[in-house]
Amino acid sequence: MSSWWAAIHGYRHPVLDAALHAQVDRFAHVMFGGLTHAPAVELAELLTGITGFDRVFFADSGSVAVEVALKMCVQATGVPRVLTVRGGYHGDTAGAMSVTDPDGMHGLFRGHVVEQVFVSKPPSERHDGDLDEVRAALTRPLACVIVEPIVQGAGGMRWYDPTWLAELVGLARAAGVLVVFDEIATGFGRTGQLWGMDHAHVRPDVMCVGKALTGGTMTLGAVLTTDELGERIGGAFMHGPTFMANPLACAVARASVELLLDQDWRGTVGRISQELYDGLAPAADLPGVAEVRVMGAIGVIELEQDCDMSVLQPRLVAEGAWVRPFGRLVYTMPPYVCTTEDIAVITGAMVRALA
Numbered sequence: 277m278s279s280w281w282a283a284i285h286g287y288r289h290p291v292l293d294a295a296l297h298a299q300v301d302r303f304a305h306v307m308f309g310g311l312t313h314a315p316a317v318e319l320a321e322l323l324t325g326i327t328g329f330d331r332v333f334f335a336d337s338g339s340v341a342v343e344v345a346l347k348m349c350v351q352a353t354g355v356p357r358v359l360t361v362r363g364g365y366h367g368d369t370a371g372a373m374s375v376t377d378p379d380g381m382h383g384l385f386r387g388h389v390v391e392q393v394f395v396s397k398p399p400s401e402r403h404d405g406d407l408d409e410v411r412a413a414l415t416r417p418l419a420c421v422i423v424e425p426i427v428q429g430a431g432g433m434r435w436y437d438p439t440w441l442a443e444l445v446g447l448a449r450a451a452g453v454l455v456v457f458d459e460i461a462t463g464f465g466r467t468g469q470l471w472g473m474d475h476a477h478v479r480p481d482v483m484c485v486g487k488a489l490t491g492g493t494m495t496l497g498a499v500l501t502t503d504e505l506g507e508r509i510g511g512a513f514m515h516g517p518t519f520m521a522n523p524l525a526c527a528v529a530r531a532s533v534e535l536l537l538d539q540d541w542r543g544t545v546g547r548i549s550q551e552l553y554d555g556l557a558p559a560a561d562l563p564g565v566a567e568v569r570v571m572g573a574i575g576v577i578e579l580e581q582d583c584d585m586s587v588l589q590p591r592l593v594a595e596g597a598w599v600r601p602f603g604r605l606v607y608t609m610p611p612y613v614c615t616t617e618d619i620a621v622i623t624g625a626m627v628r629a630l631a
């Protein structure tokens with residue numbers, strides 16, 4: 277599970293541990309209002325360099341990165357309302373919950389969160405008129421549209437047609453609506469491209485990253501944007517958390533991103549993808565299995581009905597892998613350090629436990 281998809285380099289990686297040790301020997305934290313420090317500057321330069329954005333805001337977690345992205349768009353436009361798609365997941369805080377599928381895990385809090393504008397899930401295959409709803413929604417006053425590029429993660433582990441995303445961006449631009457991509461789950465190679473958006477060859481106005489940013493060692497999110505949006509926000513952006521740009525998190529994030537980029541991550545994710553595909557394929561013939569699908573280093577067995585976790589999880593462990601299913605989804609997002617043998621252990625445990 278890579279600790280909810282974050283520990284891409286596995287656990288206790290010596291390079292990440294060394295970066296943390298070195299930073300704690302310098303200083304662990306200092307406020308980031310009116311002060312700056314090398315770990316934040318170096319990480320910001322690295323992130324802007326690899327994404328082509330101009331500015332970065334460091335947030336405390338993925339959920340807070342989503343709050344920050346939405347608030348940036350609201351502050352820049354003066355419009356409160358946001359457009360999104362069903363089937364999405366953006367986090368646990370109030371703004372993030374408001375753009376998460378209302379029929380999903382946050383249904384209980386429906387009355388507590390702002391009512392946003394939702395359109396249907398992006399389609400796995402294109403059909404005529406599948407953006408008509410979006411076109412109609414974009415006529416309303418909106419601060420932005422927010423989506424997870426290509427893969428909807430915690431909302432259902434499903435992927436959709438990249439051309440739909442490209443068209444969505446085109447329509448939003450034509451309507452003068454800002455575009456936010458939540459790359460918190462999809463970023464850092466997980467889908468086979470560095471970013472989910474690379475499948476569609478598009479760029480948003482604002483992009484959120486988190487999870488694998490620190491290689492799963494510390495909580496940190498980053499929100500990237502353009503000078504243009506920065507200018508529109510005007511003076512100070514009204515968000516100032518106490519632990520903004522925590523130096524330990526920034527130092528280990530830089531080490532993790534450099535470690536990823538210095539290796540043939542594309543080759544590794546491609547190999548893992550093929551092994552997941554081969555290893556999980558036999559599950560397609562099991563009774564009760566609706567679909568087996570693989571994208572990048574994401575392997576999913578979707579069941580016809582919700583699984584009974586109390587039965588299935590001990591079975592998975594007995595078969596050799598700790599996997600945490602949810603609802604109808606038994607899935608894996610293994611660390612990129614997994615060998616061919618490791619992947620065989622994981623896929624074998626999933627297939628045998630379900631059988």
Ligand code: PMP
Nearest residue numbers: 337338339365366367429460461
């Ligand atoms: N956005 C997406 C796409 C996510 O998958 C998640 C976490 N599952 C979040 C936001 C929230 O991140 P965090 O749990 O770090 O707050």
